[in-house]
Amino acid sequence: MSKIVSHIAVVAGDEAVCSRWVNALNDAVAKQPGDKAVSILHFLGAASQEQVLQQVASDGLLQAVILDGVTIENTSELVRTIKSMRSELDLFLAVPRDTVVPELPVELLDRDDEKASHLLRQVQTAIERRARTPFADTLRDYVFSAKDAWHTPGHSGGDSLRDSPWVADFYELMGEHIFNTDLSVSVQVLDSLLEPHSVIQESQDLAARAFGARHTFFVTNGTSTANKVIIQHLLGAGGKMILDQACHKSIHHAVILFGVEPIYLEASLKADYGFYGPVPKDRIIAAIDANPDAKLLTLTSCTYDGFYYDLEPIIAYAHERGLKVLIDEAWYAHGRFHPALRPNALESGADYVTQSTHKMLSAFSQASMIHVNDPDFDEHRFREHLNMHTSTSPQYAMIASLDVARKQMSMEGFAQLERCIDIAGRVRAAIDATGVFRVLSLADMLPAELADDNIRVDPTKLSIDVSASGYSARQLQLDLFEDFGIQVEKVTHNTLSVLVTLGTTESKVMRFISAMQKLAASAPGVGENVRRRVSSLPALSDIAMLPREAYFGPARNVPLTGAQHELNQALVGALSADQVVPYPPGIPVLVPGQVISENIARFLLDLYRSNSGIEIHGMVTQGDEPCLRIVHSDASSIALTG
Ligand SMILES: Cc1ncc(COP(=O)(O)O)c(C=O)c1O
Structure with a gap:
């Protein structure tokens, strides 16, 4: 693998200090033995706060910032601004010995240490700590140490299939590593998902740090299970939960399983396009006021169509009245890693957040995470609830993929999301230019009752209005699949939705735009505008029984x-x-x-x-x-x- 380049910004209020440090640190890099570091570090000087903020906002290779605590004014403010833009960056504050530094998310560097190689090692160690994947690394080492298996799973690294005249084709299709990474709790060096204390725990701790949680738990049965675990933890013996009527069915299932008394919030609806929107803020506040005995508020942010709430005031209101808050972020695991998408639910104060790491990031299907910031968290009880829903034979490749997905976001999430947002913008422009299809804007999509709620929409989820084409969305979905080999995410009666993810490549973009242009050119009903309304959902009726x-x-x-x-x-x-x-x-x-x-x-x-x-x-x-x-x-x- 070729060496990765990492940029480190050095910012000082004095140009001479800045260039002296940059030169000394780059010299120290040049003197290092070539095979030492995971990535090649390039130190770059920033002569002002504006310059470093510019770099933070645009440099996808940037991994760390060194700030001079003596020549920069108001370092605390600068640290907070950088963290609000790029939470993943390692920040170092160089201060003279014996300086008392306020509580800040920085590592201290000794400004009086003349040896650049010492400072270099400190920076390098921090970056390499983030770039580790403790579980995935141990899994790989185990596979390549070629141990003989006398334990489950019964396919024994694929040996039961490999030479079979009947089923060897499946082994070949799946590839050897899907089998030899499929191991079990018998392999003790791989830790235990049910009681982690070594490599799985280390991977979860790295995830907690990356996602800004006090605790993170890996889940191998999707957010469907993650939601149930949290509701069991908070309302396992019943109690009132205020929840969005339009939340995922796993939350409704938890209501049944645990005898929860639900207070449903009627979701907003954009009937023109068949979208459900968020719940208006006033409605949430009114339900909180009317149910002082409710214990939990559960909302979805962002929704399948990409709507996300201005959560901070809602969560603050719920907390003031003693409610815990669970936010289903199944569709928003990427939210923390780009300033245009922040703040996400944890940053807005949520106690519990569930994320399908597999939906928008690079984990395998079913791989999800639970993040916890509840100040009253009882970890022992939570572990019991989680274990009730966790198989004693979890899929190890899935756990490894969570570890790797976290690493990817921590090391290159910003750059990847910059690319996704850029692609989404180009696809939007090209679709609009057909004059037949049109990517909906937030203003098009948002139900009127939410106009003052500061709702935003995830730019990586594109909803395309096809109603002027004369095609039904279902017909277009079929044509795209059969004639162009393109599978979209979903359709309503008159919209197609596509997701731009980390896996969207330029060649997929080219083929999608070209297909949409061809379909537009042969559209039967151009100019006819056949927009239809779906019959609105009937109003919620009373709940008369648990x-x-x-x-x-x-x-x-x-x-x-x-x-x-x-x-x-x-x-x-x-x-x-x-x-x-x-x-x-x-x-x-x-x-x-x-x-x-x-x-x-x-x-x-x-x-x-x-x-x-x-x-x-x-x-x-x-x-x-x-x-x-x-x-x-x-x-x-x-x-x-x-
Ligand atoms: C809002 C929401 N929450 C939870 C889930 C369940 O997630 P998973 O597929 O990871 O079980 C989904 C699935 O589509 C969803 O849309």
């Missing part, structure tokens, strides 16, 4: 239609026993214990008949007949009070 009791209690299937194919009125006023979720987008219109209103029943019937391709999860079919499972009327008399 979701857990409704789900597990006695229930029966009731057909959606009567004898004349009309809406079956027997459903109206009954309580749903299931969560009923049109997918996409995966937001429930009914949760267990919710009163089935006429509007909701009619909405489901229309959707069922529309043949739109939208799945309705939770709808039961009995023979050919669509039914809803409803709570048995005796049971539903045990209504929720209060």
Whole structure:
């Protein structure tokens, strides 16, 4: 592998001091034996605070900054500004011996030490500490030490498949390392995910530092599990949770599993495009005020479509009233690593944050992280809850991929995200230039009721309005796949969504733009503007029973239609026993214990008949007949009070 170049900025208020240090440090680098360091360090002088901030804002190779504590004024302010832009950078403050330094996220350098090689070693060590992947390194070393396996998994490094006439093709497809990295807790040098104390713990500690958490836990069953673990930890024995109605189904599942009393916040909706938006701030505040006994507030930021909240005032309000705050950042693990995307949830004060490291970063599918900053955190109890949901045979490649994804963001996240944001801008311009397709702006996407809430949108998620083309979004999705080999992330009735991730290459960009240009040129309905509205979600109806009791209690299937194919009125006023979720987008219109209103029943019937391709999860079919499972009327008399 070729040597990586790392830049280190040296900033002093005195040009002579600055260039003396830069020259001495670069000389010390030149005198080092060639094979010593992971990366080649180049020290660069910055003669003013403005110059160093310019470098922090634009230099993707920058890994550290040395600040002269004597000739720079107001170093504390400068340190805070640099950290607010690039949290990952190692900062060093050079001060005379015996200086009392205020609490700052810096390492101290001895300004009186004449030996540049000492300072160089300190800087090099800090960068190399961040560049380590303790678990992934140990896994690789173990694989190459070629130990004989007399333990699980039974494929034994792939030996059970390799020479088989029937299944060797699978071994070849997957490659040898998918098998020989698939190990088990029997291999003690690889630590234990359930009780980490060596390399997994070190990797988690590095992740906590990179993501700005007090504790980070690796999860190998996705954010779906991470959300349940946190809700079990905080509300395992029941209690009130205020939550976005449009949150991920794993949170609704936790409500059922742990007997939580949910206070649903009605999500905003942009019906023109079929997007759910965040919950208006006033609605969140009102729910907090109306439920002084609630223990937890749970929100999603950013959403699937990229909306993210101005979280700081909301979290501060919740904390003042004694609530803990969980933010589902399944789609926002990259948020900390570029100033244009900050602040993220932890930086805004969240107690618990879940992230699907696999969605936007480079980890394998199912690899997620839980970050904790709760000042009242009970680690022992949390570990018990986490272990209840963790397999005793976790996938080791997945753990290694979390370690590597963290390293990547820590070492090159800023540069990679600069590239992603630039690509997103170019794709946006090229799509808009077709005159047929159009990338939606925040103003286009945002429901009106959120206009004053400082909502922003992640620039790496592009929602493309196709309604002027005459194609349906579903048709375009198929054409892109079949004619151009391009798979998009999702569609609504008139939008296509694509994600620009760290894995988006220039050649993918070229092919996507070219495909969209060709599709625009042959669009049947150019100029016709066939924008349609989706029928709005019906209003939330009352929750009359705890979701857990409704789900597990006695229930029966009731057909959606009567004898004349009309809406079956027997459903109206009954309580749903299931969560009923049109997918996409995966937001429930009914949760267990919710009163089935006429509007909701009619909405489901229309959707069922529309043949739109939208799945309705939770709808039961009995023979050919669509039914809803409803709570048995005796049971539903045990209504929720209060
Ligand atoms: C908002 C949100 N939270 C959680 C999840 C679950 O994440 P995972 O796929 O990592 O289990 C998803 C999945 O799409 C999601 O959209």
